[in-house]
Amino acid sequence: MRLKLLLIISFYFYLGQLLAKPKPRIAITGLSIESSTFSPARTDEAAFHAKYGTEIFSIYPFLSADSSLRQRAEWIPILIGNALPGGSVTPEAYESLVNKTLDALRKNMPYDGIFFDIHGAMSVAGLEDPEGDFIIRIRKLVGKKTIISTSMDLHGNVSWRLAENTDLITCYRMAPHEDAMETRKRAVENLVYRIESGKGKPAYKAWIPVPILLPGEKTSTRIEPGKSLYQAVAPAAAQPGIVDAAIWIGYAWADEPRNHAVVMVTGDDKEKVIQTSEKLARLFWESRFQFGFVAPTESFDECLDSALRSPKRPFFISDMGDNPTAGGAGDVTWTLKEILARPEFKNSGGPSLIYASIPGPGLVNKAVAAGKGVFVSGYVGAQVDSRYAPPLLITGYVKSIKFGDRDAETEVVVQVGSVFVIVTQKRKPYHREIDFTDLGLNPRKADIVIVKIGYLQPELYAMQAGWLMALTPGGVDQNLERLPYKKINRPMFPFDKNMADPDLSARLVPSSNLSR
Numbered sequence: 001m002r003l004k005l006l007l008i009i010s011f012y013f014y015l016g017q018l019l020a021k022p023k024p025r026i027a028i029t030g031l032s033i034e035s036s037t038f039s040p041a042r043t044d045e046a047a048f049h050a051k052y053g054t055e056i057f058s059i060y061p062f063l064s065a066d067s068s069l070r071q072r073a074e075w076i077p078i079l080i081g082n083a084l085p086g087g088s089v090t091p092e093a094y095e096s097l098v099n100k101t102l103d104a105l106r107k108n109m110p111y112d113g114i115f116f117d118i119h120g121a122m123s124v125a126g127l128e129d130p131e132g133d134f135i136i137r138i139r140k141l142v143g144k145k146t147i148i149s150t151s152m153d154l155h156g157n158v159s160w161r162l163a164e165n166t167d168l169i170t171c172y173r174m175a176p177h178e179d180a181m182e183t184r185k186r187a188v189e190n191l192v193y194r195i196e197s198g199k200g201k202p203a204y205k206a207w208i209p210v211p212i213l214l215p216g217e218k219t220s221t222r223i224e225p226g227k228s229l230y231q232a233v234a235p236a237a238a239q240p241g242i243v244d245a246a247i248w249i250g251y252a253w254a255d256e257p258r259n260h261a262v263v264m265v266t267g268d269d270k271e272k273v274i275q276t277s278e279k280l281a282r283l284f285w286e287s288r289f290q291f292g293f294v295a296p297t298e299s300f301d302e303c304l305d306s307a308l309r310s311p312k313r314p315f316f317i318s319d320m321g322d323n324p325t326a327g328g329a330g331d332v333t334w335t336l337k338e339i340l341a342r343p344e345f346k347n348s349g350g351p352s353l354i355y356a357s358i359p360g361p362g363l364v365n366k367a368v369a370a371g372k373g374v375f376v377s378g379y380v381g382a383q384v385d386s387r388y389a390p391p392l393l394i395t396g397y398v399k400s401i402k403f404g405d406r407d408a409e410t411e412v413v414v415q416v417g418s419v420f421v422i423v424t425q426k427r428k429p430y431h432r433e434i435d436f437t438d439l440g441l442n443p444r445k446a447d448i449v450i451v452k453i454g455y456l457q458p459e460l461y462a463m464q465a466g467w468l469m470a471l472t473p474g475g476v477d478q479n480l481e482r483l484p485y486k487k488i489n490r491p492m493f494p495f496d497k498n499m500a501d502p503d504l505s506a507r508l509v510p511s512s513n514l515s516r
């Protein structure tokens, strides 16, 4: 009797399985870095902290085990690599990561969809448009039926061949990128929806190159004209007949023909897709003269003088030229040398100044061996980028030591006069309050805080009472007109003054079904 019941239950179970629509099979993969071709730094494979297989789910809260999106597909996480911005990726690192991706993809074919999660501003020594190369190699392997949904940073670049080989494409709508995860979720939701509904690839993709190349520090969406420009994107994407709309600022510190702004709109309504993309491109072009730095910008000396004079505390200064989150080496010593040379900070009773940060593995090791409260001396910085100043001798007391940071590995604070210098084993960006408080520093109580950064990230922006951006030297010099571009398209705003209005009509990109 019991056996019969069991047989009946199993029969209906398998019948149910047979009749249920199979879940779409979707792979997750991609590499993210923005790398400056104007920096002498090089990026190796380890810098990508590659994640493989199911550990990839931890990156995406919207794909957590109990999320509805997770249930709607059979996910095949392949490889996700995410590096701090830096110098060009070595060809060996790029080939190794791409081949690992292709090998893992090959083992699990076929796919209904691929979530391609990239930044879009990777430079590889000797290879132009690596993201275009990467997607072509994926497309060749998985075939033309698979729908690829690409999610990008708005500082990435969209070449024609990337546009051709992807089916859905989007990017952030906020700088700073407070919508980074929301953007990825949108890319995934659109992908799942297009597969589930049977609508498949959007019928039209419009691509418009806008001949503008600007640094991120001039295009924050917190202020005009970036604010209005990017506020136009969500309503544009919400129209019937449109799947998504996106505007890329592009990446200013690499020298390739693809480095410029781009507008893309995808959808099923041809006229709407064309009109919407042209409207966004025109809006961008017409606002070009209004882009300026997000905070007053001066020479470093002038910034320091203003900060010392000002009653506003804490007073922040962005040390922009070597900003590691834009692709600077992060170890230029020029700014710190200037600070330590100033008489105001020579003794511990002077105005307190936090400097974040400078790599100096030799001094870190000495500080760890000596311990807190002990006097140490050693050279820091200029191992990668010594073009502006040589390694700098630092002599002071070890205030704190911290182990285990993902990027910095070990961090120490050395007090020199009234300056608290954060010295790291490896370079690390300081974006959050906890990055400081974990080291026993209180940036809210400091007189001056100087960070290798461009625009201030939200937590720092919220605590600053005064803020100036310093035009310091480095691999991501904010004065683009000083950079030796050779390969970008010309004419290009703002380099070619008085250039004629460009052709901003939509180019319809062929479907990936037709890609070569």
Ligand SMILES: [Zn+2]
Binding pocket: 153, 154, 155, 177
């Ligand atoms: Zn960005």
